[in-house]
Amino acid sequence: MSADALTLTGRSIRLSRRNIDALITAIALPVILLLVFVYFFGGAINTGTEYVTYVVPGVLLLCAGFGSANTAMAVTEDLKGGIIDRFRSMDIGGTAILTGHVLASTARNLAATSLVFALAFAIGFRPGASAAGWFAALGILIAYILAISWLAAAVGLIAKSPEAAGGFSFFVSFLPYPSPAFVPTDTMPSWLQGFAEHQPVAPVITSLRGLLLGESIGHTAWVALAWCAGIATVSILIAAALFSRRTD
Amino acid sequence: MPEQPAIAATGLRKTYGSGARAVEVLRGVDLTVPPGTVHALLGPNGAGKTTAVRILATLTTADAGTAQVAGHDVRTERTAVRRAISLTGQFAAVDERQTGAENLRMMARLARHSRASARDRAHHLLERFELSHAADRLVATYSGGMRRRLDLAASLVGDPDVIFLDEPTTGLDPRSRRELWSVVRELAVQGTTVFLTTQYLEEADRLADRIGVLHTGRLVAEGTAQSLKSTVADHRLDLVLHDRADYLRLTPHAVHHAPDTLTLGIPTDGTARHVRALLDELDPDGTAVERFSLHTATLDDVFLALTGTPTPRPEPKEAAAHVR
Ligand SMILES: Nc1ncnc2c1ncn2[C@@H]1O[C@H](COP(=O)(O)OP(=O)(O)OP(=O)(O)O)[C@@H](O)[C@H]1O
Ligand SMILES: [Mg+2]
Numbered sequence: 001m002s003a004d005a006l007t008l009t010g011r012s013i014r015l016s017r018r019n020i021d022a023l024i025t026a027i028a029l030p031v032i033l034l035l036v037f038v039y040f041f042g043g044a045i046n047t048g049t050e051y052v053t054y055v056v057p058g059v060l061l062l063c064a065g066f067g068s069a070n071t072a073m074a075v076t077e078d079l080k081g082g083i084i085d086r087f088r089s090m091d092i093g094g095t096a097i098l099t100g101h102v103l104a105s106t107a108r109n110l111a112a113t114s115l116v117f118a119l120a121f122a123i124g125f126r127p128g129a130s131a132a133g134w135f136a137a138l139g140i141l142i143a144y145i146l147a148i149s150w151l152a153a154a155v156g157l158i159a160k161s162p163e164a165a166g167g168f169s170f171f172v173s174f175l176p177y178p179s180p181a182f183v184p185t186d187t188m189p190s191w192l193q194g195f196a197e198h199q200p201v202a203p204v205i206t207s208l209r210g211l212l213l214g215e216s217i218g219h220t221a222w223v224a225l226a227w228c229a230g231i232a233t234v235s236i237l238i239a240a241a242l243f244s245r246r247t248d
Numbered sequence: 249m250p251e252q253p254a255i256a257a258t259g260l261r262k263t264y265g266s267g268a269r270a271v272e273v274l275r276g277v278d279l280t281v282p283p284g285t286v287h288a289l290l291g292p293n294g295a296g297k298t299t300a301v302r303i304l305a306t307l308t309t310a311d312a313g314t315a316q317v318a319g320h321d322v323r324t325e326r327t328a329v330r331r332a333i334s335l336t337g338q339f340a341a342v343d344e345r346q347t348g349a350e351n352l353r354m355m356a357r358l359a360r361h362s363r364a365s366a367r368d369r370a371h372h373l374l375e376r377f378e379l380s381h382a383a384d385r386l387v388a389t390y391s392g393g394m395r396r397r398l399d400l401a402a403s404l405v406g407d408p409d410v411i412f413l414d415e416p417t418t419g420l421d422p423r424s425r426r427e428l429w430s431v432v433r434e435l436a437v438q439g440t441t442v443f444l445t446t447q448y449l450e451e452a453d454r455l456a457d458r459i460g461v462l463h464t465g466r467l468v469a470e471g472t473a474q475s476l477k478s479t480v481a482d483h484r485l486d487l488v489l490h491d492r493a494d495y496l497r498l499t500p501h502a503v504h505h506a507p508d509t510l511t512l513g514i515p516t517d518g519t520a521r522h523v524r525a526l527l528d529e530l531d532p533d534g535t536a537v538e539r540f541s542l543h544t545a546t547l548d549d550v551f552l553a554l555t556g557t558p559t560p561r562p563e564p565k566e567a568a569a570h571v572r
Contacts, residue, residue, distance in 0.1 A: 014345070014346055015345045015346065018386070082338070082340060083341045086335060086355075087358070089306070089307060089335040090330060
């Protein structure tokens with residue numbers, strides 16, 4: 001990775017540290033979401049395991065979705081201001097600028113992830129994963145975060161205003177609901193089950209949960225990684241094309 | 249062999265949009281700027297100043313024509329041009345949520361300075377632009393003038409050979425404006441080529457070695473402030489008139505109008521003979537003109553003579569961003 005991308009990652013992290021929305025999304029929201037799911041809904045949902053153990057992967061993905069809104073908005077704000085022109089006149093390309101936003105987004109999400117894990121442990125989360133399982137789970141989570149962040153960067157380039165960028169990202173935040181993230185899919189109406197079990201979030205949730213619980217998950221992890229790689233690749237290509245169009 | 253110009257452009261054309269909605273923004277602009285000089289592009293809103301700057305700074309491509317900046321073609325040698333230039337756009341290009349020092353350190357890092365030398369560079373520039381006291385404050389808390397100074401400082405981190413300033417003093421108070429002028433002059437003394445755009449005639453007059461007057465996408469005049477002024481009548485006779493009726497009667501002769509004070513400006517060569525003849529002709533009874541004064545022509549008069557439209561009055565413009 002280029003030195004420029006690193007410098008710009010530092011920039012994006014500083015900007016999000018001072019952005020109250022981004023801070024709330026990265027710190028307060030994960031805590032609230034976990035508590036709401038475990039204590040408000042958890043009692044009524046029967047998943048066969050401790051609900052906190054069941055729901056942690058879902059909360060992690062939900063946080064990643066909300067975090068993507070901040071990423072999209074940050075990209076839109078850059079385009080709206082004059083700073084992109086200055087960067088371009090310094091021969092700094094779209095790749096470095098967007099990589100900066102994506103890596104900062106990843107850092108924010110990892111902060112959220114650590115919080116969720118710490119709090120979950122405190123309230124009874126007892127995963128049975130081996131070291132290798134933890135490693136694999138983290139790898140898949142990072143792959144998902146990167147994919148969603150690149151998607152958000154592309155959305156930020158499409159949107160004409162930060163508000164529109166935020167609106168778009170709502171869709172991504174919503175995606176974990178119709179999936180095995182919060183309730184077993186067999187409790188859903190049958191027309192929804194097909195979607196809930198095969199949409200991109202489903203294999204990510206299933207493999208995260210399986211890896212954390214130390215269960216065998218077959219090839220699901222590969223399906224999850226393939227989805228992440230696919231989403232990331234398409235988003236990067238779209239973002240690159242949009243960047244040169246939006247900045248001419 | 250004559251020295252290679254810092255900026256050389258021929259036949260630049262640019263049209264935005266297509267079909268019935270097409271706007272021809274530049275219609276064949278030629279420019280030559282020798283190294284180490286200050287060149288001002290003067291024009292009213294919508295004249296095409298920003299477009300010209302963006303083409304020369306490689307941010308947008310011309311539909312036709314060629315341009316070399318610092319000896320490199322802006323179309324085929326973008327990277328080489330970008331290494332040699334810096335741009336301060338019309339709208340501030342610094343991060344509100346970084347401090348002044350953080351902004352400058354970041355720019356210096358991006359201009360390939362080491363961490364230590366970036367810190368040095370930021371420190372010196374903050375001092376030079378009298379921002380040291382605010383170095384560790386978020387830019388969001390800066391005044392408009394401070395922001396503009398930081399913006400200019402940011403474009404100097406890389407020691408550019410050619411610097412583009414798009415309306416650098418719009419929105420500044422007179423003191424900040426004079427400070428910025430002295431920075432620009434200093435840069436030129438050090439050998440940097442400065443290409444700036446402005447709507448202020450006085451600014452072009454004070455700063456620039458040469459001035460190009462841009463009007464609806466064409467350069468309608470080019471030269472030193474002196475030579476531009478001599479293309480119109482050398483002098484202007486300002487007449488303060490007795491009443492409104494006299495004012496209206498003589499209006500067609502004037503190049504300068506100030507209805508509030510019942511003053512009209514009439515072009516003249518400034519000789520006693522011509523002034524006397526003018527007064528006799530315009531005011532045969534000796535009752536219409538109360539007082540008169542004689543001025544050397546200003547760029548205002550030049551602008552009017554060249555474009556047939558009155559001087560653009562710089563309006564306070566919002567620092568809102570350009571959404572492309
Ligand atoms: N990206 C664009 N798409 C369409 N039209 C544009 C675009 N950029 C500029 N224009 C049009 O081109 C004309 C000249 O614009 P330009 O910004 O170059 O003028 P300017 O001299 O810098 O004016 P100002 O003093 O207001 O900054 C304007 O009519 C503007 O609306
Ligand atoms: Mg402009």
